[in-house]
Amino acid sequence: MFKTARVNRISQNIVEQIRETIISGRLKPGDRLPSEKDLSAEFGVSKASLREALRALEALGMLEVKQGMGGGAFVTEVDLETARNNMFNYIFFQNPSIGEFTQLRTFIEPQVAEIAALKCTQADLDYLEDNLNRTREKMDAVPFYYELDTKFHHHIAQISGNRLICFVIDSLKNAIVQIKLQLELDRDFSIQVYKAHMRIFDALRKRDPEQARAEMQRHIVEVDERMKHYCDGDTLF
Amino acid sequence: MFKTARVNRISQNIVEQIRETIISGRLKPGDRLPSEKDLSAEFGVSKASLREALRALEALGMLEVKQGMGGGAFVTEVDLETARNNMFNYIFFQNPSIGEFTQLRTFIEPQVAEIAALKCTQADLDYLEDNLNRTREKMDAVPFYYELDTKFHHHIAQISGNRLICFVIDSLKNAIVQIKLQLELDRDFSIQVYKAHMRIFDALRKRDPEQARAEMQRHIVEVDERMKHYCDGDTLF
DNA sequence: AATATAATAAACATCTGATGTTATAAACAT
DNA sequence: ATGTTTATAACATCAGATGTTTATTATATT
Numbered sequence: 001m002f003k004t005a006r007v008n009r010i011s012q013n014i015v016e017q018i019r020e021t022i023i024s025g026r027l028k029p030g031d032r033l034p035s036e037k038d039l040s041a042e043f044g045v046s047k048a049s050l051r052e053a054l055r056a057l058e059a060l061g062m063l064e065v066k067q068g069m070g071g072g073a074f075v076t077e078v079d080l081e082t083a084r085n086n087m088f089n090y091i092f093f094q095n096p097s098i099g100e101f102t103q104l105r106t107f108i109e110p111q112v113a114e115i116a117a118l119k120c121t122q123a124d125l126d127y128l129e130d131n132l133n134r135t136r137e138k139m140d141a142v143p144f145y146y147e148l149d150t151k152f153h154h155h156i157a158q159i160s161g162n163r164l165i166c167f168v169i170d171s172l173k174n175a176i177v178q179i180k181l182q183l184e185l186d187r188d189f190s191i192q193v194y195k196a197h198m199r200i201f202d203a204l205r206k207r208d209p210e211q212a213r214a215e216m217q218r219h220i221v222e223v224d225e226r227m228k229h230y231c232d233g234d235t236l237f
Numbered sequence: 238m239f240k241t242a243r244v245n246r247i248s249q250n251i252v253e254q255i256r257e258t259i260i261s262g263r264l265k266p267g268d269r270l271p272s273e274k275d276l277s278a279e280f281g282v283s284k285a286s287l288r289e290a291l292r293a294l295e296a297l298g299m300l301e302v303k304q305g306m307g308g309g310a311f312v313t314e315v316d317l318e319t320a321r322n323n324m325f326n327y328i329f330f331q332n333p334s335i336g337e338f339t340q341l342r343t344f345i346e347p348q349v350a351e352i353a354a355l356k357c358t359q360a361d362l363d364y365l366e367d368n369l370n371r372t373r374e375k376m377d378a379v380p381f382y383y384e385l386d387t388k389f390h391h392h393i394a395q396i397s398g399n400r401l402i403c404f405v406i407d408s409l410k411n412a413i414v415q416i417k418l419q420l421e422l423d424r425d426f427s428i429q430v431y432k433a434h435m436r437i438f439d440a441l442r443k444r445d446p447e448q449a450r451a452e453m454q455r456h457i458v459e460v461d462e463r464m465k466h467y468c469d470g471d472t473l474f
Numbered sequence: 475a476a477t478a479t480a481a482t483a484a485a486c487a488t489c490t491g492a493t494g495t496t497a498t499a500a501a502c503a504t
Numbered sequence: 505a506t507g508t509t510t511a512t513a514a515c516a517t518c519a520g521a522t523g524t525t526t527a528t529t530a531t532a533t534t
Contacts, residue, residue, distance in 0.1 A: 010517070011292055023329060035485060046518040048285055051487090052292040055248055059293035060326060068526030069484045083327035089297060090320035092260060094400045104401045108344050163331045164341045168405060247488075272514060283489045288516090305497030306513045 010045050014053035017043075022062055022075055033063075033073040061086075080170065087171040088178065098231060101176055102224040106217060108165060109153070113200060113216035116159040117209040124159050128152065128201050135197065139190050146177045152197055156204075176227075183230045196222060247282050251290035254280075259299055259312055270300075270310040298323075317407065324408040325415065335468060338413055339461040343454060345406060346390070350437060350453035353396040354446040361396050365389065365438050372434065376427050383414045389434055393441075413464075420467045433459060 021027045033039060040050040054073055057063040061082030065073045116124075135148045150173045157166040196219035203212035258264045270276060277287040291310055294300040298319030302310045353361075372385045387410045394403040433456035440449035 015296065019326075029330070037485080048288075048519090049517060051285075052289055055289040056292045056296035059252065059296045060323065062326060065486070066526090067486045067524070069482095070527055071485050071525080073486095077330035078327040080327075083324065086297065086323035086327075087320065089256075089299060090315045090317075090323075090404065091401065093266070093314035094404070096400045100399045100401050103397075103399055104345070104405065107348050107402075108341070111344050160340075162337045162340055163333045164328065164337050164409070165344075167327065167331070168341065172401070274514080285490090286488060302515070303497085304495070304515045306515095307498055308496080308514055310515095 010049045011052035011056065014043055014045070014050060015056045018053070018057055019060075019062065027075050029075050029077045031075045033075070035072055039073075080167065083167065084171045084174045088175050091171075091175050098179075098224060098227050101172060102220060105169075105172060105220045108169060109156075109220060110213040110217040112157055112160050112162075112165060112169070113203070113212040114209040116156045117204050117207050117212035119161070120159050120204050120207070124155065125201075125205055127155055128204065131155070132194070132197060132201060135194055139194065140187065145190060146180065149193060149197075150174065150177060156200075180227070183227070185226075185230060189226055192222060192226065193219075247286045248289035248293060251280055251282070251287065252293045255290070255294055256297075256299065264312050266312050266314045268312045270312070272309055276310075317404065320404065321408045321411045325412050328408075328412050335416075335461060335464050338409060339457060342406075342409060342457045345402060346393075346457060347450040347454040349394055349397050349399075349402060349406070350440070350449040351446040353393045354441050354444050354449035356398070357396050357441050357444070361392065362438075362442055364392055365441065368392070369431070369434060369438060372431055376431065377424065382427060383417065386430060386434075387411065387414060393437075417464070420464070422463075422467060426463055426467075429459060429463065430456075 018027075018033075027033075034042065036047055036050055036054075040047045043050060054063060054065055057073075058065055061078035062076065063073050064076045065071070131148055131152050135145065135152070138145050138148065150170070153173050154166065154170050157169040160166075196215065199215045200212060200219060203215050255264070255270075264270075271279065273284055273287055273291075277284045280287060291300060291302055294310075295302055298315040299313065300310050301313045302308075368385055368389050372382065372389070375382050375385065387407070390410050391403065391407050394406040397403075433452065436452045437449060437456060440452050
């Protein structure tokens with residue numbers, strides 16, 4: 001009926017207070033908190049407890065603590081990498097199937113590609129073209145290749161101008177890459193991906209929304225099929 | 238050219254080692270780590286540093302530390318609430334517009350409603366009907382009303398059977414609620430939402446995918462327009 | 475005068491050891 | 505048997521000492 005009453009952990013209390021202050025806007029990125037000595041005095045706790053709280057906030061990506069004179073605890077924006085890792089931590093335990101990734105991607109990415117075809121600038125096309133050139137060169141450099149792959153999708157998402165979409169696509173892609181790294185994918189796979197990216201790029205260059213959508217859809221489904229084949233089923237972790 | 242060389246923070250190193258062990262599967266949810274005394278000996282660090290690491294892992298939702306005999310640090314699955322809060326921390330700083338929320342939701346939720354219309358069981362319909370009954374009663378109990386609102390959307394997502402979709406919808410909804418709590422919404426708004434939920438429910442009950450999709454789409458757009466009206470523009474935090 | 479080097483101080487990083495609190499389990503009394 | 509007390513393992517918190525990092529200021533060298 002009731003939740004178990006929360007343990008009154010001093011560091012947790014401090015974390016909540018500081019987080020509240022940030023969310024309420026009274027502390028902004030770049031702001032520096034008082035020194036450990038002053039903070040522990042203000043909260044009326046020992047330095048050790050205070051430091052546990054700072055470490056927790058650091059793990060959440062909301063603080064950055066620097067040593068040395070002029071150092072201290074600074075409020076920071078949670079960055080993409082931290083957010084993506086946090087999301088991965090959750091996804092990891094949910095252990096979704098490849099099909100679940102694919103389904104969500106097909107809901108978002110083809111529509112994003114459609115919008116991108118309408119909104120992309122010459123600079124966007126230049127970026128993507130460079131990405132493709134480098135992908136062709138680095139086809140066999142596995143970690144680097146994945147990085148370019150992720151950036152290709154991320155950039156198309158960026159063209160949409162929707163930061164939430166960027167984040168979701170990026171996090172999904174990141175999780176998929178973590179999976180792929182455990183698989184042993186062959187060169188054929190890389191080539192298939194490269195060709196698909198080329199077709200998407202062509203559609204964007206032609207500013208053809210319908211084709212961009214169709215090619216993105218096809219790409220995602222192709223990757224799905226390949227991965228299921230390598231995975232010998234649909235389970236991941 | 239190079240990234241700044243990693244600061245060698247002892248607690249950070251421990252966090253990474255333990256996280257690695259969990260991600261690799263050598264430690265599973267429910268497993269208990271050695272006592273603080275033993276762990277600090279094993280890592281060759283002081284108790285204070287070890288505790289900072291445990292606090293960080295606790296903040297990430299991967300550990301739960303219990304006091305008392307038979308206590309200690311237990312590996313836990315990252316739960317929905319933690320993941321949702323972490324995602325909110327990121328979204329907060331991105332400060333997306335209402336339009337960005339709406340766009341992403343329209344990519345996902347109407348399609349999910351369509352699937353739900355095909356897959357929903359009698360138990361699902363019962364759950365949703367109960368949800369609607371309670372919503373009607375608690376129309377004015379603001380926090381409770383939002384909870385029911387969130388659960389309505391979450392349950393429809395659950396019918397799809399896609400855990401990633403569940404998570405994304407839940408996190409978006411949660412972020413929107415955080416926003417709504419800062420707005421002053423009137424009773425009209427609640428009634429409009431209730432009616433929209435009713436229409437969606439009807440479509441599910443009739444197992445009409447096309448109507449379910451259309452009603453969900455309409456609902457999301459309606460909420461968008463209302464919120465923009467109250468927000469006096471499109472900015473949020 | 476300009477530059478390199480050294481001293482200073484602010485602030486975090488880590489360690490140690492003592493004391494308090496909690497929860498389980500065993501011992502004990504009724 | 506049942507309820508209460510006691511012992512104990514393990515975390516929670518604190519206080520203080522010592523080390524490290526970094527920016528600034530002072531000093532010495534060329």
